[in-house]
Amino acid sequence: MSTDGDNDIPAPEATAAAAPAPEPRIEETPIEETSAGDAAVKETAVAEAPAAEEAVPAAAAPVALAPTRAGFVALIGAPNAGKSTLLNQLVGAKVSIVSHKVQTTRAIMRGIAMRDRSQIIFVDTPGIFAPKRRLDRAMVDTAWGGAMDADIVALLIDARKGIDAEIGEILQRLRDIRRKKILILNKIDTVKRDSLLALAADANARVAFDDTYMVSALNGDGVEYLTDDLARSVPEGPWLYPEDQISDLPMRMLAAEITREKVFLRLHDELPYSSTVETDQWKEQPNGVRIEQTIFVERESQRKIVLGKGGATIKAISMAARGEISDIIEQPVHLFLFVKVRENWADDPERYREMGLEFPRG
Numbered sequence: 001m002s003t004d005g006d007n008d009i010p011a012p013e014a015t016a017a018a019a020p021a022p023e024p025r026i027e028e029t030p031i032e033e034t035s036a037g038d039a040a041v042k043e044t045a046v047a048e049a050p051a052a053e054e055a056v057p058a059a060a061a062p063v064a065l066a067p068t069r070a071g072f073v074a075l076i077g078a079p080n081a082g083k084s085t086l087l088n089q090l091v092g093a094k095v096s097i098v099s100h101k102v103q104t105t106r107a108i109m110r111g112i113a114m115r116d117r118s119q120i121i122f123v124d125t126p127g128i129f130a131p132k133r134r135l136d137r138a139m140v141d142t143a144w145g146g147a148m149d150a151d152i153v154a155l156l157i158d159a160r161k162g163i164d165a166e167i168g169e170i171l172q173r174l175r176d177i178r179r180k181k182i183l184i185l186n187k188i189d190t191v192k193r194d195s196l197l198a199l200a201a202d203a204n205a206r207v208a209f210d211d212t213y214m215v216s217a218l219n220g221d222g223v224e225y226l227t228d229d230l231a232r233s234v235p236e237g238p239w240l241y242p243e244d245q246i247s248d249l250p251m252r253m254l255a256a257e258i259t260r261e262k263v264f265l266r267l268h269d270e271l272p273y274s275s276t277v278e279t280d281q282w283k284e285q286p287n288g289v290r291i292e293q294t295i296f297v298e299r300e301s302q303r304k305i306v307l308g309k310g311g312a313t314i315k316a317i318s319m320a321a322r323g324e325i326s327d328i329i330e331q332p333v334h335l336f337l338f339v340k341v342r343e344n345w346a347d348d349p350e351r352y353r354e355m356g357l358e359f360p361r362g
């Protein structure tokens with residue numbers, strides 16, 4: 001097996017489809033993007049704002065700002081419960097990968113929601129399931145690790161599915177976690193109210209949840225209420241991230257996740273979980289960002305599938321990924337994809353580190 005030379009098929013489809021006239025705009029707008037530094041300055045300015053109140057008549061009571069709050073909320077649940085969809089609703093932007101297939105979330109991801117004076121940092125964990133392969137074990141360990149570290153553990157249950165053996169086990173394990181625990185019944189758009197109440201009662205009989213919420217992550221029902229409550233529940237303390245930051249996933253990793261999602265959406269029947277994507281290069285250029293990524297597959301036959309006839313599949317993947325990355329970073333993107341065969345990547349510790357997972361020994 002060779003991993004270079006003729007195995008690398010670049011798919012440079014970007015330039016032609018880039019925004020029609022980006023150059024003059026860049027000159028008119030010297031601030032290229034809102035950086036974390038800007039946000040930190042803004043945050044300080046807000047904290048010192050009382051000085052601006054000087055003009056208020058003496059009779060008016062001084063405005064006492066509520067204390068800031070910040071805390072971690074771990075979203076756990078069985079695969080496909082809707083964690084990523086909910087996270088995206090809570091944060092109001094696409095930060096986690098959503099797909100109709102299970103186990104698309106591999107590493108922990110965070111989304112950050114600001115509500116009044118509170119910063120809620122969501123930890124989206126991989127679905128918890130009975131692990132078989134090494135990669136599966138790493139995902140499950142990461143999920144429980146995320147739950148242990150959080151201020152609040154939120155268990156998400158697919159209301160349509162109810163409590164099966166798998167969720168029974170999660171509930172069992174949750175009992176030993178000494179954190180504030182909340183239950184979120186999701187997908188309430190798909191079930192009748194009576195069965196929701198019965199499900200809530202059943203789950204609460206097994207674990208003493210502090211609160212129970214009913215939401216539809218898909219259409220947003222109940223999400224506002226949930227966010228408000230979480231904002232009140234996270235501990236008092238300084239914000240841990242700049243105010244306008246929605247995810248702490250480095251952009252390179254987020255971009256790799258986006259491409260992986262596109263591969264997955266297109267090819268999940270042919271290569272279920274055997275591909276991974278890494279961003280090799282991220283270069284800011286006057287006409288946009290040049291990004292090079294490698295899609296790793298396990299076998300030569302899979303590499304051919306990813307390329308497609310005459311490179312049609314990889315082109316379509318590249319186009320979809322480029323559009324989305326470009327939307328997020330608000331700049332034109334020139335995306336170059338390579339496909340390489342790397343046998344047994346699922347047993348290589350280095351790949352785990354890159355995905356932010358612990359490599360399970362043994």
Ligand SMILES: Nc1nc2c(ncn2[C@@H]2O[C@H](COP(=O)(O)OP(=O)(O)OP(=O)(O)O)[C@@H](O)[C@H]2O)c(=O)[nH]1
Nearest residue numbers: 080081082083084085102103105127187216217218
């Ligand atoms: N009807 C309905 N479907 C939902 C709702 N929330 C999520 N879904 C769907 O359920 C499927 C799984 O959602 P995800 O958000 O990917 O689930 P997940 O728990 O993050 O899955 P993993 O990454 O596998 O752990 C997707 O097809 C969603 O569109 C909901 O409130 N109502």
